[in-house]
Amino acid sequence: xxxxxxxxxxxxxxxxxxxxxxxxxxxxxxxxxxxxxxxxxxxxxxxxxxxxxxxxxxxxxxxxxxxxxxxxxxxxxxxxxxxxxxxxxxxxxxxxxxxxxxxxxxxxxxxxxxxxxxxxxxxxxxxxxxxxxxxxxxx
Amino acid sequence: xxxxxxxxxxxxxxxxxxxxxxxxxxxxxxxxxxxxxxxxxxxxxxxxxxxxxxxxxxxxxxxxxxxxxxxxxxxxxxxxxxxxxxxxxxxxxxxxxxxxxxxxxxxxxxxxxxxxxxxxxxxxxxxxxxxxxxxxxxx
DNA sequence: GTGTTTGCAAAGTGTTTGCAATTTA
DNA sequence: TAAATTGCAAACACTTTGCAAACAC
Numbered sequence: 001x002x003x004x005x006x007x008x009x010x011x012x013x014x015x016x017x018x019x020x021x022x023x024x025x026x027x028x029x030x031x032x033x034x035x036x037x038x039x040x041x042x043x044x045x046x047x048x049x050x051x052x053x054x055x056x057x058x059x060x061x062x063x064x065x066x067x068x069x070x071x072x073x074x075x076x077x078x079x080x081x082x083x084x085x086x087x088x089x090x091x092x093x094x095x096x097x098x099x100x101x102x103x104x105x106x107x108x109x110x111x112x113x114x115x116x117x118x119x120x121x122x123x124x125x126x127x128x129x130x131x132x133x134x135x136x137x138x139x
Numbered sequence: 140x141x142x143x144x145x146x147x148x149x150x151x152x153x154x155x156x157x158x159x160x161x162x163x164x165x166x167x168x169x170x171x172x173x174x175x176x177x178x179x180x181x182x183x184x185x186x187x188x189x190x191x192x193x194x195x196x197x198x199x200x201x202x203x204x205x206x207x208x209x210x211x212x213x214x215x216x217x218x219x220x221x222x223x224x225x226x227x228x229x230x231x232x233x234x235x236x237x238x239x240x241x242x243x244x245x246x247x248x249x250x251x252x253x254x255x256x257x258x259x260x261x262x263x264x265x266x267x268x269x270x271x272x273x274x275x276x277x278x
Numbered sequence: 279g280t281g282t283t284t285g286c287a288a289a290g291t292g293t294t295t296g297c298a299a300t301t302t303a
Numbered sequence: 304t305a306a307a308t309t310g311c312a313a314a315c316a317c318t319t320t321g322c323a324a325a326c327a328c
Binding site: 076078079080081082083084096098099107115117118120121123124125126127128129130131132133134135136137138 | 215217218219220221222223235237238246254256257259260262263264265266267268269270271272273274275276277
């Protein structure tokens with residue numbers, strides 16, 4: 001688990017993705033990429049940015065999240081219809097979603113390798129596989 | 140694969156779910172439950188209903204889909220943020236989602252049994268596990 | 279300077295809700 | 304008739320877009 005990555009790491013990742021390190025972009029990238037394994041919604045990230053004194057519009061947060069996703073800095077995880085989560089871990093892995101709290105976390109030591117992959121329908125190929133383990137508080 | 144189930148089957152399923160067989164409800168139930176393995180969005184179902192001459196409002200379609208889901212006649216599958224799919228197969232199984240067409244289908248002969256289930260976090264229990272194989276057209 | 283990025287506000291999408299009118303048992 | 308159900312329109316949450324101003328190189 002790599003924490004507190006240096007400023008240059010974040011900068012480099014932006015640059016090698018071909019994205020200009022503008023003030024807003026860099027600020028969001030730092031929030032997202034300076035530590036491992038973040039799962040954020042646009043709204044959350046927008047709050048965090050505001051809290052740390054960065055002025056960014058929500059629209060820019062959305063645009064930035066999608067740019068980052070296209071550049072493979074992030075991965076979108078769909079767990080609830082009507083809310084998009086973005087995951088800073090772009091490796092193959094799966095998720096635990098806590099239905100009561102809305103908290104999403106990685107299962108790093110995953111069992112995907114033991115999942116017998118189905119034959120994709122003719123003319124198609126597998127893009128990715130999502131596994132979401134939905135948990136709820138014990139009653 | 141059971142096709143063309145009799146009218147009484149649909150009626151019985153409604154009744155045993157404690158749902159009054161009103162005109163709209165029965166019509167939607169017939170569209171959904173007379174054949175196996177349907178995957179519909181609210182909009183789709185609303186169109187189908189209109190096409191077959193049944194007057195239902197979209198709001199009622201939404202309400203009905205949620206009632207059916209609560210009554211275990213349907214299962215909601217989240218594949219895209221911003222669009223809810225409902226599956227008439229409530230058994231444990233997983234899905235292939237065609238990203239280009241938006242088509243969703245079951246993988247009946249699934250491999251979930253070989254998926255090593257993770258320990259749920261303390262105080263929680265597994266509610267369900269969703270597996271979505273995302274495929275795309277070969278380029 | 280030139281092209282990119284930003285912010286705002288407005289529009290868009292899919293979904294839910296409040297309430298009066300209707301229907302069902 | 305009483306309670307459940309429906310339809311409508313308005314409200315809703317989240318997301319995207321158009322365009323002028325600001326910015327990075």
